[in-house]
Amino acid sequence: MTDLSHLLSLLHRVKDPEIPAISVVELGVVRGVDVDADGKAIVTITPTYTGCPAMDVMAADIKKELLEGGVPSVEVKLSLSPAWTTDWITEEGRRKLKEYGIAPPEKTADIRALKGEQPVVPCPQCGSTNTVMLSAFGSTACKALWKCNACLEPFDQFKCL
Ligand SMILES: [Zn+2]
Numbered sequence: 001m002t003d004l005s006h007l008l009s010l011l012h013r014v015k016d017p018e019i020p021a022i023s024v025v026e027l028g029v030v031r032g033v034d035v036d037a038d039g040k041a042i043v044t045i046t047p048t049y050t051g052c053p054a055m056d057v058m059a060a061d062i063k064k065e066l067l068e069g070g071v072p073s074v075e076v077k078l079s080l081s082p083a084w085t086t087d088w089i090t091e092e093g094r095r096k097l098k099e100y101g102i103a104p105p106e107k108t109a110d111i112r113a114l115k116g117e118q119p120v121v122p123c124p125q126c127g128s129t130n131t132v133m134l135s136a137f138g139s140t141a142c143k144a145l146w147k148c149n150a151c152l153e154p155f156d157q158f159k160c161l
Contacts, residue, residue, distance in 0.1 A: 002035045002071050010069040011043070017057040018142065021100040024058055028088025031079050040073040041066055046084040048142055048158075086158055098124045103146065103157040121157050123148035133157075 011033065014024045024030050024045070032044040043062055047055040059076040066074045089097070094104035103124045122129050128150035135145040143156040 002039050002041055004033060004035065006069070007033050007035070007041055007043075007066065007071065010065050010071070011062065014058070014061045014065045017054045017061065019097065019100060019102065021096045022093050024062065026090045026093030026096065028084065028090065028093070029058060030062075038073070039071075040075060041071045042075045042077060044077045044079050046079050046082075046088075048084050054142065089158075097158070101125070101155060102143070103155055121146055123151060123153065124155050125153045126151045 008025065011025050011030055012023045016022050016024060016027055016029075019027075027048070029045050029048060030043060031046050032042075034042045034044075036042060043066070045055070045058065045062070055078070059078075062076050063074045089104065097104045101124050103121050120129050121131050121133075123131050123146075125148060128148055130149040131146050132149060133144055134147050134154065137144065143158060145154060146157050147154045
């Protein structure tokens with residue numbers, strides 16, 4: 001019998017392939033974990049955005065980690081609806097992103113974006129809100145590149161949907 005807390009602790013060891021500081025659980029990508037009658041683990045994940053190339057890597061990493069952790073068989077299901085939002089990133093995940101130098105997405109940024117306003121993204125280095133988006137695509141397609149006008153440091157921001 002595979003128990004859920006064991007599965008969760010294994011999933012916590014699966015990191016975002018792009019940001020090794022944060023796990024797929026903290027990122028809010030893991031939507032659900034279940035075990036069927038045969039002991040097969042069914043992990044449901046939601047991509048951070050449709051077509052994110054990192055999702056295939058994440059799915060493969062999840063399978064590998066669970067199989068190595070003694071789970072007899074693993075199925076990773078993709079769930080596209082409801083769509084992932086940055087609100088799903090856990091508090092711990094937000095703290096780790098900041099330590100890693102990536103601006104954690106602000107919940108209010110999504111609301112501002114919906115209203116057609118520029119989101120305010122504080123600099124992860126100095127906390128200044130005097131920042132400007134340089135490019136909608138940062139180091140990867142899932143992030144935007146920003147620059148801080150206060151400390152002049154560029155930084156990545158998780159793109160809001
Ligand atoms: Zn700064």
